[in-house]
């Protein structure tokens with residue numbers, strides 16, 4: 001029953017939307033792509049639709065996800081990048097054979113042959129934001145149970161939470177309750 005899966009947290013940045021398929025990493029973590037089928041669902045809503053996904057491909061995807069998380073977290077903290085995780089990101093980026101195509105409406109779409117191609121697009125997206133190729137700054141969510149790396153594109157670069165609707169609200173509520181008590 002698909003309806004029983006935790007829903008996705010989709011942001012505007014592909015690589016960090018992908019790492020957000022596992023949330024609350026420092027608390028009671030929530031796995032949002034627990035099965036290959038659920039990864040297929042996530043890829044579809046992320047513009048990277050594939051026909052199918054094997055358990056081995058699902059493993060590759062989660063390995064890439066945790067590697068991006070490790071690299072992005074180190075980058076946000078100003079720490080040296082973890083070599084093993086960098087290797088995984090580079091490997092997946094190198095193996096993808098997706099093609100960017102332009103639609104008649106002037107939009108970019110990805111032509112994807114399978115999961116490896118989709119992972120290549122995600123890995124390349126992660127490389128772009130870690131390497132500073134895009135306007136924005138990597139930061140870590142202020143929620144102690146989350147600490148997700150997110151890409152801050154606000155003008156002041158002062159965003160504190162990966163998502164206002166979840167971590168931001170929870171923190172505000174906690175502070176409010178603390179004050180009341």
Ligand SMILES: [Zn+2]
Nearest residue numbers: 141146162167
């Ligand atoms: Zn957060």
